Each structure stands twice: as structure tokens, then as C-alpha cells.
Amino acid sequence: xxxxxxxxxxxxxxxxxxxxxxxxxxxxxxxxxxxxxTRRFGEIxxxxxxISRKVLTDQxxxxxxDQLVIRKQYNETPPRVEYxxxxxxxxxxxxxxxxxxxxxxxxxxx
Amino acid sequence: xxxxxxxxxxxxxxxxxxxxxxxxxxxxxxxxxxxxxTRRFGEIxxxxxxISRKVLTDQxxxxxxDQLVIRKQYNETPPRVEYxxxxxxxxxxxxxxxxxxxxxxxxxxx
DNA sequence: TACTTTAGTTACCATGTGGTTACTACTCAT
DNA sequence: ATGAGTAGTAACCACATGGTAACTAAAGTA
Numbered sequence: 001x002x003x004x005x006x007x008x009x010x011x012x013x014x015x016x017x018x019x020x021x022x023x024x025x026x027x028x029x030x031x032x033x034x035x036x037x038t039r040r041f042g043e044i045x046x047x048x049x050x051i052s053r054k055v056l057t058d059q060x061x062x063x064x065x066d067q068l069v070i071r072k073q074y075n076e077t078p079p080r081v082e083y084x085x086x087x088x089x090x091x092x093x094x095x096x097x098x099x100x101x102x103x104x105x106x107x108x109x110x
Numbered sequence: 111x112x113x114x115x116x117x118x119x120x121x122x123x124x125x126x127x128x129x130x131x132x133x134x135x136x137x138x139x140x141x142x143x144x145x146x147x148t149r150r151f152g153e154i155x156x157x158x159x160x161i162s163r164k165v166l167t168d169q170x171x172x173x174x175x176d177q178l179v180i181r182k183q184y185n186e187t188p189p190r191v192e193y194x195x196x197x198x199x200x201x202x203x204x205x206x207x208x209x210x211x212x213x214x215x216x217x218x219x220x
Numbered sequence: 221t222a223c224t225t226t227a228g229t230t231a232c233c234a235t236g237t238g239g240t241t242a243c244t245a246c247t248c249a250t
Numbered sequence: 251a252t253g254a255g256t257a258g259t260a261a262c263c264a265c266a267t268g269g270t271a272a273c274t275a276a277a278g279t280a
Binding site: 221222223224225226227228229230231232233234235236237238239240241242243244245246247248249250 | 251252253254255256257258259260261262263264265266267268269270271272273274275276277278279280
């Protein structure tokens with residue numbers, strides 16, 4: 001078995017590099033969902049009903065690889081897994097807030 | 111003939127809505143290329159050699175639809191077309207600068 | 221014994237996005 | 251008559267992303 005490391009060929013543009021981190025369809029929503037709280041997988045799924053479990057798993061995995069979220073697994077049955085924002089994930093908060101502000105001012109108000 | 115209006119089903123999240131505007135692979139680069147200057151199609155293509163003409167056309171069209179850039183066509187031969195940032199496009203400048211800063215601090219420095 | 225619960229995985233499919241290559245229209249200069 | 255130069259189009263293809271449905275493991279509970 002080979003460990004797959006996503007090789008998004010080093011992006012030298014900081015803006016594009018940053019956008020790749022939150023580029024997935026659901027990543028901003030997930031970040032928002034975790035912004036203040038640690039949540040279990042099922043909780044996240046319940047709060048974002050439109051996302052399928054497979055895609056949620058995929059996105060969380062990518063975000064873990066990108067060190068945006070931390071995954072903590074408890075070896076119990078039934079399984080329990082908790083997700084929370086890493087420092088890097090938290091550091092994105094203000095930026096997301098700015099994007100939100102821009103969006104409100106320049107898109108939704110139309 | 112039916113005019114195609116891209117129906118990106120109204121996105122109520124301002125962050126996602128904003129990300130859709132710059133979500134294309136080359137859009138941040140194009141915005142950067144036009145940030146201070148009006149440029150002809152060929153100029154943009156020359157400054158972003160990695161992008162194909164077709165994709166450049168596509169992206170510029172989308173950005174025009176999204177009112178990020180203004181396309182000005184002169185009816186001469188050979189044709190001349192100039193692209194520049196709209197007010198909305200310019201208003202994105204500070205946000206892009208923040209993203210750049212974040213990218214530099216949290217990705218590239220590693 | 222069978223069912224429930226959680227956090228996934230597997231196999232498969234549909235679509236969107238980006239990409240390549242060749243082609244066009246029109247006029248001026250050679 | 252031919253070629254150059256500009257801003258595209260047209261036809262086609264490959265891959266990444268997102269989506270569905272069915273399945274799994276392990277222990278506790280009825």
C-alpha cells in the first residue's frame with residue numbers, strides 16, 4: 001500500500017495556494033461549522049445535510065492533510081471521532097470574515 | 111438561439127458566492143494582471159503564457175458576466191479588444207492582498 | 221439472536237473544468 | 251496573390267470533483 005500524498009504541484013502564487021486550501025465546494029462551510037466548536041463527524045453531517053458522507057469524509061481528509069483541521073479518534077464502539085480547527089484553521093477566521101463582508105457588500109445586496 | 115445565463119444557483123453564503131467569482135484556475139492571476147492597467151487580449155496572453163487562448167477567453171467572459179472586468183471592443187482590423195477592471199473588480203484588491211499576506215505567512219514560509 | 225449506532229469504505233457514475241489543435245474573418249503591406 | 255497580425259471559435263479529449271447506493275466492523279441492547 002502506498003500512502004497517497006496529494007501533490008498539488010507547489011503553487012508559487014500565495015493567493016492561488018491559499019485558494020486551494022478552501023477551494024473544495026464545502027470547505028468554507030466546514031470551517032464555519034467548526035469555527036467555535038469541536039464536533040463529531042455525525043454532528044457536522046447533521047449541520048450540513050446537503051453534503052454526502054463520502055464527500056464529507058473526503059473534504060475532512062484533505063483539510064486534515066492541509067493542516068486546517070485536527071482529527072481526534074477515540075477507540076470506542078461505536079466509534080467516536082472529533083474534528084476541530086487547528087491553529088492554521090483558526091488563523092483563517094479573519095480572512096473568511098473579510099470574504100463574508102465583501103460578499104455581503106458586493107453580491108448579496110444586489 | 112438561447113442566451114446562456116450561467117445559473118450558478120443563487121448561493122446564499124456570501125463566502126461561497128465570493129469564492130465562485132475568483133474560483134477559476136486563472137482568475138486571481140488575471141485580476142493581478144489587470145490590477146493597475148488596461149490590457150489587450152494579446153498582452154494578457156503574453157503575460158500569462160501558461161494559459162491557452164481558449165481558456166483565457168472563457169475566463170474573461172465569465173469575469174465579464176460577473177462584472178469583474180470590462181471588455182471594450184474597437185471595430186478595427188486587425189481587431190483590438192481591451193480589458194480592464196470594473197469597480198467591483200477593483201474593490202477586490204484589498205481582499206486579494208489579504209489572501210496574499212495569509213498565503214505568504216502560512217504556506218510559503220514553511 | 222437480531223438490531224442499533226457510528227464512522228466510515230467501495231464501486232460506480234455524471235458533470236464541469238481545463239487543455240490541445242486547427243480553423244476563421246478582415247484589412248494592410250509585400 | 252500571399253502572408254502577417256488580432257481575437258477569437260469549433261471540435262474534441264482527459265481528468266478532477268462531486269454524487270449515489272450499498273456495504274462493513276464492533277460492541278451494546280432488546
